[in-house]
Amino acid sequence: EAGVAQSPRYKIIEKRQSVAFWCNPISGHATLYWYQQILGQGPKLLIQFQNNGVVDDSQLPKDRFSAERLKGVDSTLKIQPAKLEDSAVYLCASSPTGSEQYFGPGTRLTVT
Amino acid sequence: GESVGLHLPTLSVQEGDNSIINCAYSNSASDYFIWYKQESGKGPQFIIDIRSNMDKRQGQRVTVLLNKTVKHLSLQIAATQPGDSAVYFCAESYNQGGKLIFGQGTELSVKP
Numbered sequence: 001e002a003g004v005a006q007s008p009r010y011k012i013i014e015k016r017q018s019v020a021f022w023c024n025p026i027s028g029h030a031t032l033y034w035y036q037q038i039l040g041q042g043p044k045l046l047i048q049f050q051n052n053g054v055v056d057d058s059q060l061p062k063d064r065f066s067a068e069r070l071k072g073v074d075s076t077l078k079i080q081p082a083k084l085e086d087s088a089v090y091l092c093a094s095s096p097t098g099s100e101q102y103f104g105p106g107t108r109l110t111v112t
Numbered sequence: 113g114e115s116v117g118l119h120l121p122t123l124s125v126q127e128g129d130n131s132i133i134n135c136a137y138s139n140s141a142s143d144y145f146i147w148y149k150q151e152s153g154k155g156p157q158f159i160i161d162i163r164s165n166m167d168k169r170q171g172q173r174v175t176v177l178l179n180k181t182v183k184h185l186s187l188q189i190a191a192t193q194p195g196d197s198a199v200y201f202c203a204e205s206y207n208q209g210g211k212l213i214f215g216q217g218t219e220l221s222v223k224p
């Protein structure tokens with residue numbers, strides 16, 4: 001079974017630029033999550049989708065971050081404009097039931 | 113400026129010894145707990161989970177213990193191998209399927 005796919009794996013941008021990350025979850029998984037993981041810390045949930053609807057986006061900085069999950073499959077996470085403190089690994093995870101979550105390899109973002 | 117990550121607690125063990133990684137969770141209402149393993153450059157990988165109606169669960173070479181009285185979770189790894197070297201995170205959630213809250217993480221280093 002193919003795992004969660006993410007791209008790009010690495011991205012370097014300057015502050016105030018925009019960036020987008022893409023996630024393809026495991027086939028058939030209804031729940032999709034985006035996490036932010038700052039170096040040395042555990043992942044922090046940004047947004048949770050159930051099919052193409054948002055379940056929880058309480059920790060998403062909505063003034064600069066946006067996410068969508070069209071047709072309840074792939075998802076994109078966008079940051080516009082980026083700040084230095086956005087440097088982190090952005091992890092996508094999916095789950096068939098909402099309990100056990102399967103993580104992708106992440107996108108490492110560096111904002112200079 | 114450059115962000116500075118937290119220094120993770122580190123556990124160093126000899127190959128073949130047993131390892132015990134501890135975690136204090138924050139919400140007394142949490143009813144579902146998971147241990148994840150994260151290798152460098154990869155996303156977290158599910159190891160084992162436990163529900164709050166249990167105090168012990170065993171998997172292959174791993175055991176999770178839950179003490180709700182003191183809000184403490186531990187992961188025991190038997191006969192630790194070099195491949196077990198990674199950062200280990202505990203995560204908690206309320207109402208299985210809800211948002212996962214990750215702990216800080218512990219870095220396990222296995223000496224051959």
